[in-house]
Structure formats: structure tokens, C-alpha cells
Amino acid sequence: NAGVTQTPKFRILKIGQSMTLQCTQDMNHNYMYWYRQDPGMGLKLIYYSVGAGITDKGEVPNGYNVSRSTTEDFPLRLELAAPSQTSVYFCASSTTALGTKNIQYFGAGTRLSVL
Amino acid sequence: TQLLEQSPQFLSIQEGENLTVYCNSSSVFSSLQWYRQEPGEGPVLLVTVVTGGEVKKLKRLTFQFGDARKDSSLHITAAQPGDTGLYLCAGGPESSASKIIFGSGTRLSIRP
Numbered sequence: 001n002a003g004v005t006q007t008p009k010f011r012i013l014k015i016g017q018s019m020t021l022q023c024t025q026d027m028n029h030n031y032m033y034w035y036r037q038d039p040g041m042g043l044k045l046i047y048y049s050v051g052a053g054i055t056d057k058g059e060v061p062n063g064y065n066v067s068r069s070t071t072e073d074f075p076l077r078l079e080l081a082a083p084s085q086t087s088v089y090f091c092a093s094s095t096t097a098l099g100t101k102n103i104q105y106f107g108a109g110t111r112l113s114v115l
Numbered sequence: 116t117q118l119l120e121q122s123p124q125f126l127s128i129q130e131g132e133n134l135t136v137y138c139n140s141s142s143v144f145s146s147l148q149w150y151r152q153e154p155g156e157g158p159v160l161l162v163t164v165v166t167g168g169e170v171k172k173l174k175r176l177t178f179q180f181g182d183a184r185k186d187s188s189l190h191i192t193a194a195q196p197g198d199t200g201l202y203l204c205a206g207g208p209e210s211s212a213s214k215i216i217f218g219s220g221t222r223l224s225i226r227p
Contacts (some may be wrong), residue, residue, distance in 0.1 A: 001190075004157075031213070031219050033215065035217070040220075040222070041219050041220065042119075042121075042203050042205075042219040042220045043158070043203070043212060043217040045215055045216070045217075047213065048213060048215075050213060056213070056214075058214055059214075059216070067199035090157050090158075092157070095209070102146060102148070102163060102207065102215075103160055103163070104148075104158075104160060104215070106157025106158055106159070107157055108155075108156060108157055109155075109156070109157055
């Protein structure tokens with residue numbers, strides 16, 4: 001049972017480099033989310049998607065881009081990495097955003113350091 | 116900006132004691148969730164509350180949603196070392212249920 005799979009698990013970037021964090025889910029969920037979690041803090045929503053072809057900004061979208069060409073995949077792109085983007089990134093998916101049926105399943109996270 | 120404030124930030128208690136963690140906001144939420152997160156892992160959902168005044172129990176954990184749907188609490192009875200972890204509340208504001216907001220978390224440590 002794969003659930004939500006994130007790759008890579010760890011990455012070190014130099015300032016100004018670009019990379020894509022991959023996220024795929026095999027549960028046929030419409031909703032997918034990207035969060036970042038700074039040390040000792042809660043999660044902040046970067047972007048979310050309610051279905052293939054539809055994305056929207058969350059709390060902290062600056063410096064990131066997303067796309068949702070398929071139901072399964074929701075990659076997160078960092079174009080010009082900055083030290084402020086050092087964080088742990090979590091991808092999640094759910095069947096819906098509403099009420100008791102909103103069970104978000106999280107990936108194991110990608111730990112990113114920008115030096 | 117809609118915020119979920121959790122208190123306390125840190126809590127260290129002896130095994131067998133009771134504790135309560137709070138999650139407060141000035142905004143109304145359509146639903147509110149509690150998660151537990153272990154180091155190096157993603158959060159895992161414990162419960163979702165939807166109706167104002169709702170109380171849900173999960174073994175030794177009791178969750179309550181405020182009547183006005185602006186706050187919630189998590190009460191643990193007879194805490195055990197296995198309860199150690201980061202507890203997060205999260206909610207979908209009534210104005211935009213898809214934009215899930217997380218609290219900053221309560222780091223709980225239970226001493227044997």
C-alpha cells in the first residue's frame with residue numbers, strides 16, 4: 001500500500017539552484033496539498049489542488065510553483081532556491097476538503113537544505 | 116490572516132498525569148482536526164470534529180469542538196510515554212474550507 005510517495009527524501013541545494021519535489025498518490029484522491037514545516041513549528045500550506053488542472057495558492061506560495069496534469073501527481077517546483085526555503089516539505093492528499101471525510105494522508109516528507 | 120493558536124507550546128509531565136491542549140482562533144471553522152506527528156514522519160490524523168459542541172473520544176483521548184466552532188481542546192487521561200509527540204490542530208476556515216490551516220503545535224513529553 002504505497003499511499004503518498006515523496007521523492008527525494010533529502011536534498012541539499014545551493015542558493016539560486018532549481019529543483020522539483022515529486023509527489024504521487026495511488027488512492028485516486030482529488031485533493032492534494034503541499035506544506036512546509038520549519039523546525040518546531042506547525043505546517044504552512046504552500047499550494048493545493050482540488051483536481052487535475054486546478055491549483056490554488058495557500059498561505060506561503062512565494063518562491064514556489066506547482067502543476068497538476070494528472071490526478072496522481074502534484075510536483076512542487078523551486079525556481080531560485082533561497083536559504084529561507086530550508087525546511088521539511090510534506091505532500092498530502094484527501095478525497096475531499098470538507099468535514100469528517102477530509103482525511104489527509106501525508107507523505108514521509110522531503111528534508112531540504114539551501115546553503 | 117486566519118490563525119490557529121495552540122497552547123501550551125511545550126508540555127512535559129509524569130506518566131499517569133492528565134493534560135489538556137488548547138487550539139483557539141478568532142475565525143469560525145467548518146471542521147477541525149487533531150494530528151500527532153512523530154519525529155521524521157508526516158502527521159497522522161487522530162480525529163475530525165465538525166459540529167459545534169461535539170465531543171469525541173479515542174481511548175484515553177477526548178476531543179471537544181467549541182460551541183461557536185472557533186476553538187477545540189484535546190484532553191489526555193493517564194498519559195503514557197507512547198503519547199509523546201507533536202500534537203497539531205488544523206482546520207478549514209468556513210470562508211475557504213480547502214485552505215487548511217495548521218496550528219504551531221504542542222510538543223508533549225511524557226516521563227516514565
